[in-house]
Amino acid sequence: MLLSVENINLKFGKRIILNNVSFKADTGKIIAITGKSGCGKTTLLGIVSGLLNPDSGKVFYNNKNILRWGDFRKSHFRNKEIGFVFQFFNLMPDMSSYQNIIFPALIRLFPRNVKKELNSLVEYLNIKDIINHYPTTLSGGERQRVAIARAIINKPKMILADEPTGNLDNTTAEDIKNLFIKLKKEENMSLIIVTHDKRLVEIADEHLHLENGILKKQSKQKDTKKIKAVKTVKKK
């Protein structure tokens, strides 16, 4: 098992954010986490990546509890094992697409040469024409593709995506969805996607719903019925 989250509890003051949350993620699987805004989905991603510490619980990555690690080891873990994709892309505005993509590789003390990976990523994500452009001159879809390239430049085993299509139009969101499927199938990456987007829920191997701090597993059948019902209503 690549990731195992066990009995996570977190309170902000008196408010319970996460109540005994547990789930597992295996290599090459997509997990979608849904829930109302402010219910604690992003906080859960923060805990999984070692950025936040819960009040109690364990997060095992390759059978090692990351919550017991020091800041330096956690930073190394985030750099090497995890790729982040955000709703608002979060590219460095003063860096070109090229610099943004290779930035995680440069963080290491002795960076390995990622030129090969970069070239194949550029082809893979179709961003050759915009590689020297600055983020402000790019469209939303282009920015998200650059952000995904940055997330996978270090060949992580897991991608944590926080509402990756939340700020994109339908066509671009569809492209990103297809890209995630490609990453799962071709790169055997594990993806944990926090989303409201039904299309991303559709491609997930497992759908988890967070409500009042409790994480519940949703059946795929239920999702499919819901999506069909929505489509029928739209047609009418």
Add this chain to the structure above:
Amino acid sequence: MNFIIYKILFIAKDNFTNIIRSVVSSFGILFLISFFVIYISLRDSVTSYVKGNLFDNLASDEIKILPKNTKEIEFVKRPGSRAIPLSTANTIRKMPDFISVHGVSRIGFTLRVEGEMLGKTKRMYVPVCGVDRDFLKTRTNKWRSFTNRRPVPIIAPKFSIDMLNNYFAMDNIDPIPESELIGFPLTLTFATGARNTEERKTYDFEAEVHSFTDVINIPGVIVPTDFLKEIAQKYYAENRKSAGMEYAVLFAKVKDVDKLPQTVEELKKLGLNIQSQKDVTEKTSKAMRIIDSFSLGVIAIFFLLTSISIFNSYLTIVYIRSKKFSLKRILGYSKLRILFGFIFESACVGALYGLAGYFTGNMIIRYFSVKIPQFLPSLSSITIAESGTDTLFLCIVISSAVSAVSALIPAIFASNINLFKAVRR
């Protein structure tokens, strides 16, 4: 390898950009360091002035013996001025407590110095003092040749070079450097008694410039004591009258420093005023205390204002860059790396201001060292020298430290930023 070089260049460029962006934040350090440079320079100048005016710095085993009720040395003999008689000086020399006793002697004659250059003769009356050759041992390299000989060697104060060159300038003659004035022939005329009276006696001697000094602070010329004794003896032989030879001050080196208090007591019984290193130190430190307390007060205010302004500026920088810091943390930067990166940046900015402050301070010193004597002629004898490279190093270290320490708390904020909140902003 190329990628490592790329990384180094990338980080250097990133840091350089950040330093340039935050350069205004530490502007206050410029004032702090400039004032610090002025303070150091002023302190050094006043220290050397005080010590110089106390007739050279005394060693721990040295004492200065002055006539009774006299606090300062009177090099020029005036009616009523006090001195140590030759007999008392001889008594002191015979005391077993001392290794050596040297004095600055004076004679009851007037001295006229006459020199000729380019067909023009200049004559002037100047004070004259005598010193022993051994007294010069620790004060000049050319002490060996300072003996009672003909032409008589004379040591002139350094400021006389400027005086002489001012005279030359009035006659459109180029200034003459110190080296060319060494060996310059002069005529010394010692005279006693009023003019056109029977008591009037004059003695002429050929002399030459031996050297110039700014270490021995006598407002006239210095000749060997033996030479003054020779004139006094000659005068006594001819007139059976004393030439008024006496000592303005004596410098004595004690054999045993532990016995110094007893020795001082004995000398006081002879009606003499004694100054030791302790007195010099006390006088110097009194002057220094005034300068220090004022300057340190001003520096403390500058420091406080600068620190607060840097702190605030960096707090703003942390807020502006919070998204960037968070993103870096999320992508793999450790807290320490963010912290040290920020402190390094502020230290670099501080170092730049340290450099700028040093040059600004020296520029101000250069300006005021010219202007002060014009506005306050009484302070013309204080030479305010620019600070040296050791101060430059100190300035860079201090300003870097001030900047880094002031930015420390903002840096801790930066490294502990709420990551998700910041990237969602």
